[in-house]
Amino acid sequence: MNEHSIPAAAAHRFIRAAFESQGFDTSTADTLAALMVEADLYGSDGHGIIRLPQYIKRIRAGGINKEPHIRVVREHVSTALVDGDNGMGHLVVSFATTLAMRKARQSGMAWVNTRMSNHAGPASLYVRRVVTEGLICLYFAVGNANHLAPWGGTELMLSTNPIAVGLPTRDEPPVILDMATAMAAYGKVKAKAKRGEMMPPGWMIDRQGQPILDPARSAEGLLLPIGGHKGYGLALVVGFLAGTLGGAAMGRQVIDFNADHTSVTNTGQTVAVIDPAAFGDAEEFRKSADTVVRDIRSSERLPGVDRIWLPGEQSFEKHARYAVAGFPLSQGLLDELNALAQEIGIAPLAELAAA
Amino acid sequence: MNEHSIPAAAAHRFIRAAFESQGFDTSTADTLAALMVEADLYGSDGHGIIRLPQYIKRIRAGGINKEPHIRVVREHVSTALVDGDNGMGHLVVSFATTLAMRKARQSGMAWVNTRMSNHAGPASLYVRRVVTEGLICLYFAVGNANHLAPWGGTELMLSTNPIAVGLPTRDEPPVILDMATAMAAYGKVKAKAKRGEMMPPGWMIDRQGQPILDPARSAEGLLLPIGGHKGYGLALVVGFLAGTLGGAAMGRQVIDFNADHTSVTNTGQTVAVIDPAAFGDAEEFRKSADTVVRDIRSSERLPGVDRIWLPGEQSFEKHARYAVAGFPLSQGLLDELNALAQEIGIAPLAELAAA
Secondary structure: OOEEEEOHHHHHHHHHHHHHHOOOOHHHHHHHHHHHHHHHHOOOOOOOHHHHHHHHHHHHOOOOOOOOOOEEEEEOOOEEEEEOOOOOHHHHHHHHHHHHHHHHHHHOEEEEEEEOEOOOOOOHHHHHHHHHOOOEEEEEEOOOOOOEOOOOEOOOOEOOOOEEEEEOOOOOOOEEEEEOOEOOOHHHHHHHHHHOOOOOOOOEEOOOOOEEOOHHHHHHOEEOEOOOHHHHHHHHHHHHHHOHHHOOOOHHHOOOOOOOOOOOOOEOEEEEEEOHHHOOOHHHHHHHHHHHHHHHHOOOEOOOOOOOOOOOHHHHHHHHHHHHHOEEEEHHHHHHHHHHHHHHOOOOHHHHHHO | OOEEEEOHHHHHHHHHHHHHHOOOOHHHHHHHHHHHHHHHHOOOOOOOHHHHHHHHHHHHOOOOOOOOOOEEEEEOOOEEEEEOOOOOHHHHHHHHHHHHHHHHHHHOEEEEEEEOEOOOOOOHHHHHHHHHOOOEEEEEEOOOOOOEOOOOEOOOOEOOOOEEEEEOOOOOOOEEEEEOOEOOOHHHHHHHHHHOOOOOOOOEEOOOOOEEOOHHHHHHOEEOEOOOHHHHHHHHHHHHHHOHHHOOOOHHHOOOOOOOOOOOOOEOEEEEEEOHHHOOOHHHHHHHHHHHHHHHHOOOEOOOOOOOOOOOHHHHHHHHHHHHHOEEEEHHHHHHHHHHHHHHOOOOHHHHHHO
């Protein structure tokens, strides 16, 4: 299977042009392109440029507000509820993240929920931004399609509601955990499908409980939660926190944005920020974090294991490589993006990449 | 195997007498007994009366401060750091929970960490208290012995660091998730050992990666995290949040309180509380939570599944039964408790139960 290397700048121009072609102003298109490319550069290949065709389809169908009035609709000392006015999720969560950081610096910690938001790419985009400022971040979100059944059930009642946590360090790469509460995020299933690869057993079952290995059959199946009933419990409480608490969709209210491109998704996300300085010397905290990271990395390994990784470390290394050499893109996805380019009248990605 | 039913009042008197025999004042002994019995009544059989012999051993060895000065050592608008002065963890976390609730009502949400605390029983004790007040609770803790290796490792660097989340409802039982980040908490392994039962595959492996099924061999093994690298990541970030952030033990600093009864454990816990009223009408939130609970409970089931449970619902039902009929206790544990009673000069549990 052919794989291309796409330079960040080429992908950025392509994505920006795609949004501009739909009437987004240049500054907004730039913001969206920067975040989507960052996702691919850090190896979040299920949440970067791969999502562009779907975003554009929804925008063309009128399912996204191109000029949203993103605003705080309820606020307390350490909390806020942000209404995204059905704008692109990247813009809404960026707004919420900035607000949460400001409030955390003022009161020690802050918890900001969004409603009327949309798919915002990988959690790590926002968590990384917070961690870069020396703050701790927790992120929860309601996914944009239900792929999980309750434990013992067959009905798709829950999304793979992700949990992300970021911790600043001093000399080590930051610790950034970004995980779906299913064995695999649906984005990873899509990426497997795009690459023509099979899924490992344990990712999905059908409604008779039999394993599904072919990602092309994913629409028939249920994603499996991590740790059985535990992952079901995690997906559920994340849905309550990021969705129900702020009046965003959860459970049966969740729109399947793979199938429905017009209904308002009313997506909810939580960005919670903690200032380590509220608990002691922030520099000491980062040093202690470095010590834990090094202790774990240098601990004894199972036979055949070359290296113990910390959460986020592989993404960090991918970024170092991809920022220089470009990020990998399958032939299938490149073809799809260039078909989209033709449809919306922008230059293909291939040409830009070759430039 | 014989199983006894122990009335709550008998267990309460027994535990209170045990602490009083060690010089705890009656009020403190009462508080500890109430929390430990509540654990058993809700089915947390790995964290209730089963822990009494270990607690008493540590107290007799001088490893616990019987008259701690539990106090706030650092405070911001929505955060606090509580120093437990090496007191019983139940007292320290109760203090932190009260404080977090008060601060959350004042500023919308609050995040309180403990340090110099100790084992506090199941997270659900504190989460339930918060939820009863109509508030949302998140709880994280660093466990008191490392039973997990990093993913790919063999060295016990992490505990089964639990995550608990509680959500208030209106007419339904509250949603209370209380889970270890391992496939099974070590308390469950101990309970299996006490009952003379084997563990299912997937709970533990030895240092060659082979399954361990006999809980008597647990000291040789590693508990497995949920979802492989994901559970490792969760255990790690929980350790940072509940431990490192507040200057409590984490990683190599964690004392194995099963083997070492004198060293200060410097245990850390996090109690975070959110006031739903900061995000909208609190009554509406509870109604929405009820709707989600009912939708999930009534959703389609796999063949052979009688009922879909919400997190905490089985504990809720156990409590209804055990509060009336007593909670189950194995012959082995009863013998152990009565040997302890003889050792410390208090009346045996059997006699009290028969009274």
